Amino acid sequence: MNKPSFGDLIKGETPVLVDFYADWCGPCKQQAPILKQLTDRVGDKVRVVKINVDKAQKAADQYQIRSIPTMILFKDGKIVWRQSGVQPLHTLEGLVKQFGS
Secondary structure, three states: OOOOOHHHHOOOOOOEEEEEEOOOOHHHHHHHHHHHHHHHHHHHHOEEEEEEOOOOHHHHHHOOOOOOOEEEEEEOOEEEEEEEOOOOHHHHHHHHHHHOO
C-alpha cells in the first residue's frame, strides 16, 4: 500500500495541523506533549500530522520552513493559519474551534 502524498493528507473538510519539526530540536520536543493534549481534547475535529524536516526536505522547502517548530493549519487543502515557535494549547484549541468542521 502506498503512503498518501502530502497533498492527499491536507485535503478535506477536517482541518489538518501540520507540525514541521526535527528530532534534534529542543522547542519541538516541548511542542510534542502539547499536541498530544490537543488530540486528547478535540478528538477527530483536527488531524495532527508531524513532518520531520530532515526526512521530508521537499515538503519543508515547498512551504518555506525556515525555523522549527513551524505549524501550519490546512483546511480544504489551503493554509488558514501558520506560526513558528512553540504554540500553547489554548491557541491550538482556539484554532480548532475556529476552523473545525
